Amino acid sequence: MVRRSARLAGNTVEEAAPAAKKQKTTAQAVKPKQSTVDAKKESNDVKADTAKNTLEEGDEIPADLELENQDGESVNLLKLAKDAKVLVVFLYPKASTPGCTRQAVGFRDNFEVLTGLGATVVGLSSDSPKTQTNFKLKQKLSYDLLSDPSKKLIGPLGAKKQPNGIVRSDFIFRDGVLKVKRVGISPEKSFTGAVDEVKKLVT
Template sequence: MQLRSSTVQATKRSASAESEKEKPAKRAKTDKKVAGKKTGKQAKAKAKAETKVVKTKKEHTSKAEPKKEAKQTPGELEIGDAIPEDVVLEDQNSKQVNLLQLAKKAHILVVFVYPRASTPGCTRQAKGFRDEYDELTKKLKATVVGLSADSPKAQQKFIERQSLQYDLLCDPGRSLIATLGCKKHPKGTIRSHFIFVDGILRVKKVKVSPEVSYKGALEQVKEIVAEKK
């Protein structure tokens, strides 16, 4: 009986020892699975991070690309071009004005373009030319006219309200405004000013502030006059 008991105990000890040996092996397999899952997650996270970096680089590159130049309107006047002979517009009194004839008669013609009569920015621009009118016309011998898509009636009101000394031309179809290169598409007008000498375009300033328009035009006329002395 004692021999059998010792044999059973020895068998149990052996089985227990083998079980203990198997446990590390199972743990090792489990650890490998966990490690595999972690590695997979880390790889995915790395791939996402790389994708974000690539996108950021692409976005940065696209922002750094130079802006495309604005498309020129067909038939648009450039420096050195003459005013077309057939440009005839109405002024605030509904009187027909041939722009080329006016420019040749004036010798130096300043045309400032504004989006809409009696609006804040356009009023500042018009008043600026009003305040510089004596120096431009009497001292520098230039002629000043304003131009917009407004009707003769709207132009006349603008003149009366702001005590303007010069004529305002009407271009409701914006045909001349487009030829000058200051038509906003699909519709609208870009604030600008132009200076013609004997009917030839000498100065072209498109998209300017009201103050830059009249101050810049004055300085540019001074330069033109100084060249002829």
């Protein structure tokens, strides 16, 4: 009887051990799942914050946003846009590089067409005012170039490329409100498309 009882007791211990092991495994399986949910929530929070700080079509330029032009003069973007009625801002990654030169020259060659439609044109990059001056003089550009080294406007426009770059883009404002947003385009599509978009806005 003692042996049988001992054997039964042993079986009880052995049967209990897998159950405990199973319970532990189940607990471990739940923990990573919870971690994944938290990570997904954090990712969504970051995306929501980014979207909230990005200018989209229908948004107005922040009233306190100011940048320097090639002459080191401070320019209030909202005032410039409202005074211009229609403002075309084209972004280029780096002054005097081949693609950026084609883009800038394209806007230069279409400058009279755009101004004839009542639009004002400015170029924008993170280059210094001095670099912008050299670019403007060398290519005989008819419009101002704005300097945004801290990406105060480039970032909100959604054209900041990590870690320090800029996505070639153009934006058209009417009375200070963003009407056309085109991020990630070729130099040629930038100036030809801008002409077409301005025509749509003013006709």
